[in-house]
Amino acid sequence: MRKPIPMRTFNRLVDILKIIEQAPDKQSFSSGDLALELGVSDILIRKDLNSIGLSGRPKIGFDRTDLVSGLEGVLGYTRQNDAILVGCGRLGRSLLDFSLLDSLGISLVAGFDLTPSKIGRLEILPLTKMPSLIKRLRIRLALLCVPEDSAQATADQLVAAGIQVIWNFTATTLHVPEHVHVHQEDLRLSAAHVLQHLHREEQ
Amino acid sequence: MRKPIPMRTFNRLVDILKIIEQAPDKQSFSSGDLALELGVSDILIRKDLNSIGLSGRPKIGFDRTDLVSGLEGVLGYTRQNDAILVGCGRLGRSLLDFSLLDSLGISLVAGFDLTPSKIGRLEILPLTKMPSLIKRLRIRLALLCVPEDSAQATADQLVAAGIQVIWNFTATTLHVPEHVHVHQEDLRLSAAHVLQHLHREEQ
DNA sequence: CTTATATCGATATATAATTATCGTTTCTGA
DNA sequence: TCAGAAACGATAATTATATATCGATATAAG
Ligand SMILES: NC(=O)c1ccc[n+]([C@@H]2O[C@H](COP(=O)([O-])OP(=O)(O)OC[C@H]3O[C@@H](n4cnc5c(N)ncnc54)[C@H](O)[C@@H]3O)[C@@H](O)[C@H]2O)c1
Ligand SMILES: NC(=O)c1ccc[n+]([C@@H]2O[C@H](COP(=O)([O-])OP(=O)(O)OC[C@H]3O[C@@H](n4cnc5c(N)ncnc54)[C@H](O)[C@@H]3O)[C@@H](O)[C@H]2O)c1
Numbered sequence: 001m002r003k004p005i006p007m008r009t010f011n012r013l014v015d016i017l018k019i020i021e022q023a024p025d026k027q028s029f030s031s032g033d034l035a036l037e038l039g040v041s042d043i044l045i046r047k048d049l050n051s052i053g054l055s056g057r058p059k060i061g062f063d064r065t066d067l068v069s070g071l072e073g074v075l076g077y078t079r080q081n082d083a084i085l086v087g088c089g090r091l092g093r094s095l096l097d098f099s100l101l102d103s104l105g106i107s108l109v110a111g112f113d114l115t116p117s118k119i120g121r122l123e124i125l126p127l128t129k130m131p132s133l134i135k136r137l138r139i140r141l142a143l144l145c146v147p148e149d150s151a152q153a154t155a156d157q158l159v160a161a162g163i164q165v166i167w168n169f170t171a172t173t174l175h176v177p178e179h180v181h182v183h184q185e186d187l188r189l190s191a192a193h194v195l196q197h198l199h200r201e202e203q
Numbered sequence: 204m205r206k207p208i209p210m211r212t213f214n215r216l217v218d219i220l221k222i223i224e225q226a227p228d229k230q231s232f233s234s235g236d237l238a239l240e241l242g243v244s245d246i247l248i249r250k251d252l253n254s255i256g257l258s259g260r261p262k263i264g265f266d267r268t269d270l271v272s273g274l275e276g277v278l279g280y281t282r283q284n285d286a287i288l289v290g291c292g293r294l295g296r297s298l299l300d301f302s303l304l305d306s307l308g309i310s311l312v313a314g315f316d317l318t319p320s321k322i323g324r325l326e327i328l329p330l331t332k333m334p335s336l337i338k339r340l341r342i343r344l345a346l347l348c349v350p351e352d353s354a355q356a357t358a359d360q361l362v363a364a365g366i367q368v369i370w371n372f373t374a375t376t377l378h379v380p381e382h383v384h385v386h387q388e389d390l391r392l393s394a395a396h397v398l399q400h401l402h403r404e405e406q
Numbered sequence: 407c408t409t410a411t412a413t414c415g416a417t418a419t420a421t422a423a424t425t426a427t428c429g430t431t432t433c434t435g436a
Numbered sequence: 437t438c439a440g441a442a443a444c445g446a447t448a449a450t451t452a453t454a455t456a457t458c459g460a461t462a463t464a465a466g
Contacts, residue, residue, distance in 0.1 A: 040454075167393070190386060195278065247425075249443095
């Protein structure tokens with residue numbers, strides 16, 4: 001089995017794929033081009049790409065098709081993963097419309113809320129239906145967008161129903177068993193970066 | 204002038220402050236405690252804290268009050284920064300309610316949208332009023348939450364009105380002049396991390 | 407067909423980040 | 437009051453990450 005990808009490399013791979021998608025006309029990309037946009041050396045770009053089995057051609061660069069399929073494969077964007085959305089308020093509804101998620105391989109197949117309804121063609125179900133649906137469709141990922149004071153209790157329900165990964169959009173730190181993974185969508189770090197720039201300008 | 208803080212250290216400082224805020228009863232924190240939660244060595248924690256002028260006491264650890272004031276100072280959470288919100292749809296309204304921003308030193312003092320209205324006690328103004336308000340209140344930060352296909356045009360208006368930092372919640376990559384800084388709130392990277400964990404579980 | 411050049415990959419070097427070691431300080435309890 | 441332990445800070449060593457160098461290769465132009 002191949003060794004795990006270092007985090008820094010992983011982050012750059014995400015960035016590289018983004019650059020490629022934003023230049024739909026380019027047929028090939030040299031390590032120098034990509035390096036310039038990312039602010040690192042071309043050598044590093046080649047190392048990153050080589051490490052996931054991609055190679056380029058002298059005088060040409062890396063082929064677009066190779067890059068896209070290689071990167072999407074490694075990043076996991078190719079296969080479609082079913083997920084549920086819990087808490088369909090303002091943020092939740094915004095995410096339901098956010099087409100980027102689909103293109104990254106995440107399909108929201110059901111929504112849950114205290115008050116059931118229908119958004120577009122998607123059923124918003126009451127929470128009582130959650131456990132059975134998770135089991136029936138073998139859902140492993142949940143996006144959590146409930147109010148802060150319901151976050152832990154809802155997470156507990158998700159865990160009890162067998163969810164393995166929680167993408168947590170609330171600011172509440174969740175306590176979950178060892179085998180469950182929480183990815184925290186945290187604006188704190190972003191805010192700190194924003195403030196740095198704000199204050200940098202000041203001088 | 205003190206040298207700039209390395210990015211990795213900066214990120215850990217944000218995490219450390221979060222840990223402290225989540226343990227409101229603890230009067231002091233040892234580097235070992237913090238290290239355990241962050242998954243790094245205690246030595247590194249001490250280095251990080253020493254680097255911003257904080258020191259601990261043997262047998263006790265770092266004093267809560269020192270930590271909070273030191274960290275908040277460095278991260279810029281102490282002084283209040285006025286900001287505007289452009290695009291008051293689902294995501295935008297959610298952010299207007301998101302009290303975390305206030306506690307990080309970001310006050311949303313006005314909202315703008317195609318359709319003016321009032322949310323709580325906050326006026327949502329038409330875009331025509333934007334330039335004069337930015338100048339009058341000397342606003343330097345804008346949160347951008349408009350639809351993807353208006354993102355670049357709206358950013359152009361913000362730049363023309365003198366905004367210096369744009370916190371971009373749209374997935375669109377913005378092109379702005381050198382002196383303007385864009386902080387991209389990007390779900391791509393998060394999604395990739397989430398998918399890694401989903402697939403890790405699989406084996 | 408030959409030459410010039412852009413770009414690659416491999417190996418070596420340099421820099422940055424993290425951890426280990428060790429002696430010191432301050433509190434606790436006998 | 438003194439021994440022991442918990443935690444600290446400074447310096448040294450290690451590991452990880454990024455860059456530099458250089459020979460090789462494929463393309464394009466003449
Ligand atoms: N990370 C971010 O980017 C970010 C940004 C803004 C808000 N937030 C957070 O996201 C969360 C949602 O924000 P919002 O503005 O959409 O709130 P909202 O009040 O608009 O929506 C919350 C929804 O959850 C539903 N709900 C309440 N309790 C529930 C439960 N136990 N189970 C299922 N559904 C339940 C409500 O009916 C409502 O529809 C909040 O915790 C907020 O603090 C995060
Ligand atoms: N980064 C994230 O976490 C994230 C999550 C979800 C959505 N998004 C993106 O955020 C943006 C907003 O999403 P949403 O769900 O709130 O959309 P929305 O349609 O609910 O709201 C958009 C708002 O912008 C207003 N608007 C349109 N054109 C405008 C203009 N030129 N100037 C000012 N206001 C204008 C509309 O009147 C509307 O109120 C979208 O681009 C979406 O793709 C980002």
